[in-house]
Amino acid sequence: xxxxxxxxxxxxxxxxxxxxxxxxxxxxxxxxxxxxxxxxxxxxxxxxxxxxxxxxxxxxxxxxxxxxxxxxxxxxxxxxxxxxxxxxxxxxxxxxxxxxxxxxxxxxxxxxxxxxxxxxxxxxxxxxxxxxxxxxxxxxxxxxxxxxxxxxxxxxxxxxxxxxxxxxxxxxxxxxxxxxxxxxxxxxxxxxxxxx
Amino acid sequence: xxxxxxxxxxxxxxxxxxxxxxxxxxxxxxxxxxxxxxxxxxxxxxxxxxxxxxxxxxxxxxxxxxxxxxxxxxxxxxxxxxxxxxxxxxxxxxxxxxxxxxxxxxxxxxxxxxxxxxxxxxxxxxxxxxxxxxxxxxxxxxxxxxxxxxxxxxxxxxxxxxxxxxxxxxxxxxxxxxxxxxxxxxxxxxxxxxxxxxxxxxxxxxxxxxxxxxxxxxxxxxxxxxxxxxxxxxxxxxxxxxxxxxxxxxxxxxxxxxxxxxxxxxxxxxxxxxxxxxxxxxxxxxxxxxxxxxxxxxxxxxxxxxxxxxxxxxxxxxxxxxxxxxxxxxxxxxxxxxxxxxxxxxxxxxxxxxxxxxxxxxxxxxxxxxxxxxxxxxxxxxxxxxxxxxxxxxxxxxxxxxxxxxxxxxxxxxxxxxxxxxxxxxxxxxxxxxxxxxxxxxxxxxxxxxxxxxxxxxxxxxxxx
Ligand code: SF4
Numbered sequence: 001x002x003x004x005x006x007x008x009x010x011x012x013x014x015x016x017x018x019x020x021x022x023x024x025x026x027x028x029x030x031x032x033x034x035x036x037x038x039x040x041x042x043x044x045x046x047x048x049x050x051x052x053x054x055x056x057x058x059x060x061x062x063x064x065x066x067x068x069x070x071x072x073x074x075x076x077x078x079x080x081x082x083x084x085x086x087x088x089x090x091x092x093x094x095x096x097x098x099x100x101x102x103x104x105x106x107x108x109x110x111x112x113x114x115x116x117x118x119x120x121x122x123x124x125x126x127x128x129x130x131x132x133x134x135x136x137x138x139x140x141x142x143x144x145x146x147x148x149x150x151x152x153x154x155x156x157x158x159x160x161x162x163x164x165x166x167x168x169x170x171x172x173x174x175x176x177x178x179x180x181x182x183x184x185x186x187x188x189x190x191x192x193x194x195x196x
Numbered sequence: 197x198x199x200x201x202x203x204x205x206x207x208x209x210x211x212x213x214x215x216x217x218x219x220x221x222x223x224x225x226x227x228x229x230x231x232x233x234x235x236x237x238x239x240x241x242x243x244x245x246x247x248x249x250x251x252x253x254x255x256x257x258x259x260x261x262x263x264x265x266x267x268x269x270x271x272x273x274x275x276x277x278x279x280x281x282x283x284x285x286x287x288x289x290x291x292x293x294x295x296x297x298x299x300x301x302x303x304x305x306x307x308x309x310x311x312x313x314x315x316x317x318x319x320x321x322x323x324x325x326x327x328x329x330x331x332x333x334x335x336x337x338x339x340x341x342x343x344x345x346x347x348x349x350x351x352x353x354x355x356x357x358x359x360x361x362x363x364x365x366x367x368x369x370x371x372x373x374x375x376x377x378x379x380x381x382x383x384x385x386x387x388x389x390x391x392x393x394x395x396x397x398x399x400x401x402x403x404x405x406x407x408x409x410x411x412x413x414x415x416x417x418x419x420x421x422x423x424x425x426x427x428x429x430x431x432x433x434x435x436x437x438x439x440x441x442x443x444x445x446x447x448x449x450x451x452x453x454x455x456x457x458x459x460x461x462x463x464x465x466x467x468x469x470x471x472x473x474x475x476x477x478x479x480x481x482x483x484x485x486x487x488x489x490x491x492x493x494x495x496x497x498x499x500x501x502x503x504x505x506x507x508x509x510x511x512x513x514x515x516x517x518x519x520x521x522x523x524x525x526x527x528x529x530x531x532x533x534x535x536x537x538x539x540x541x542x543x544x545x546x547x548x549x550x551x552x553x554x555x556x557x558x559x560x561x562x563x564x565x566x567x568x569x570x571x572x573x574x575x576x577x578x579x580x581x582x583x584x585x586x587x588x589x590x591x592x593x594x595x596x597x598x599x600x601x602x603x604x605x606x607x608x609x610x611x612x613x614x615x616x617x618x619x620x621x622x623x624x625x626x627x628x629x630x631x632x633x634x635x636x637x638x639x640x641x642x643x644x645x646x647x648x649x650x651x652x653x654x655x656x657x658x659x660x661x
Binding site: 015016017018020022023026027028030031032033034035045068069070073074075076077078079081096097098099100103104107108117157158159170171173174175177178180181184185188189190191192193194195196 | 211212216217218220222224225231232234235238243245248250251252253254259260272274275277278281292312313315318323324325339340341342343344346347350351352353355357389390393394420423424425444445446450453454457488489491510511513514517607608609626628629630631634635
């Protein structure tokens with residue numbers, strides 16, 4: 001996965017709550033078997049509206065999505081994360097994330113930043129007042145910075161932060177413990193079902 | 197200190213635990229379907245890795261499957277390619293697959309329990325958020341993304357942190373005509389779509405104990421709609437009776453040994469939960485959603501809510517948007533809302549008992565003019581059983597369409613979709629914008645309400661007929 005250390009970019013406010021993964025990428029886009037090309041399906045239904053925030057000229061090229069609470073609820077489709085990344089987002093800010101979405105994001109290198117709802121709203125207002133404003137995310141310091149307005153710190157556990165900073169693949173990390181997995185398997189109850 | 201049911205199952209699967217690291221958790225059963233697996237198999241191939249335990253892995257075709265003609269190739273070339281990719285991957289990696297047309301085919305969360313592969317105390321995962329369904333057996337079961345699917349294929353484990361625990365206790369008895377679906381819709385409306393985030397929900401109490409396995413699966417299925425990755429119900433005699441004799445259930449001495457272990461799988465009296473909700477079953481009534489997330493629900497006897505009544509500005513604007521999308525006016529009685537389509541099916545309510553409930557209501561009646569009713573069994577096995585019981589004839593005599601097994605209009609990846617502006621009463625689990633087809637409007641209901649709605653043409657309970 002792509003490592004995440006620091007990132008500077010403009011942001012786009014998405015003032016909607018409960019943005020479920022069916023909105024982020026509708027089901028018809030999930031039929032592809034490759035891992036690329038999902039940016040076209042990002043918010044596909046909403047993007048048909050020329051007034052939708054992602055269509056507005058001032059937000060073109062923004063790389064930080066600042067959304068309402070409960071972002072990424074619903075389906076487990078990791079395609080939602082891929083679509084956001086392939087469209088150009090490196091981070092999503094929300095007051096709450098769907099658990100599976102958050103998990104998928106950190107596996108794929110998209111940074112989910114959780115901030116209190118009032119702070120998210122203030123950020124959105126700031127972006128709307130000046131869409132050209134740049135933000136810097138510094139993952140090692142767990143900070144979201146915006147020059148004149150100081151610093152917002154966010155929480156992320158040390159392990160996930162380390163994995164993201166190093167861009168490490170979870171499977172490789174787990175495979176280091178193959179002996180322990182084998183030992184566990186030897187102790188499993190004999191009557192547990194097999195599919196074969 | 198005492199442990200919860202989820203703690204016990206979690207603890208029994210920790211392969212490795214180290215300070216400052218997530219645990220390595222062993223996975224007993226990995227369910228696979230065509231939509232979320234192709235990129236995971238590609239990843240394995242690229243890294244030259246095998247599947248560690250193909251014998252703990254099983255695949256089915258469900259999301260893309262057409263429900264009219266299941267024996268011909270899929271007409272949509274992209275859907276067909278996805279299903280063919282699954283077939284190639286399963287052949288290459290040695291995974292048992294139930295393809296379209298096979299008697300064992302069906303929705304992934306219907307076939308696991310049906311085969312007896314889902315058992316108490318197991319860890320079950322699938323690249324699908326409704327894996328929570330399997331928690332009805334006292335398994336710790338949750339949805340994962342494609343990166344994690346690849347992780348499980350390669351290692352038979354997941355990198356996990358112990359979840360927080362939440363108890364939803366439903367005391368008392370459900371009134372006549374109130375079902376598991378009504379119960380879970382009411383729970384979600386109460387705690388909200390984020391209420392269970394970060395938690396495993398254990399459903400407890402008299403009303404839960406009284407549910408059949410089908411009802412328990414309906415409840416656990418929708419845990420994710422309350423934000424919880426997993427829902428669980430402690431196994432009991434109802435669970436054992438359901439499992440006994442199923443193809444993959446233990447038998448003979450193993451059956452007794454298994455039951456003895458399973459009986460230990462309950463929350464200790466002195467265990468504590470991080471969050472608790474108590475609900476009185478006697479207060480529940482048939483429930484429907486009016487909005488575009490499963491938390492936006494009210495009793496069928498109520499009215500479309502007025503956004504202005506919400507104090508919270510986020511909820512208010514969400515309600516305004518939802519009413520606009522749904523084409524509803526505040527203050528309208530839900531019973532006056534007319535539908536075009538009724539869908540009975542999905543991993544929430546596509547089991548035999550659900551079909552019986554719908555058939556019971558529609559028997560000897562007719563689907564209203566201008567309404568189409570689709571009945572889609574959750575698996576080929578459910579279909580066969582329903583046909584044995586003559587339920588298919590009840591439905592077709594009423595003017596409903598009797599279909600083949602699959603996800604169908606639950607998410608409209610196959611041709612079963614709503615057209616823009618069309619409205620459905622659906623026994624599925626998600627009323628998101630466009631979920632059942634672009635521009636489609638969904639009201640989530642129980643099978644009994646779905647059938648009554650089909651008869652009257654507007655949202656109705658059996659008691660209204
Ligand atoms: S029936 Fe619906 S919710 Fe269930 S697995 Fe299929 S698409 Fe998902």
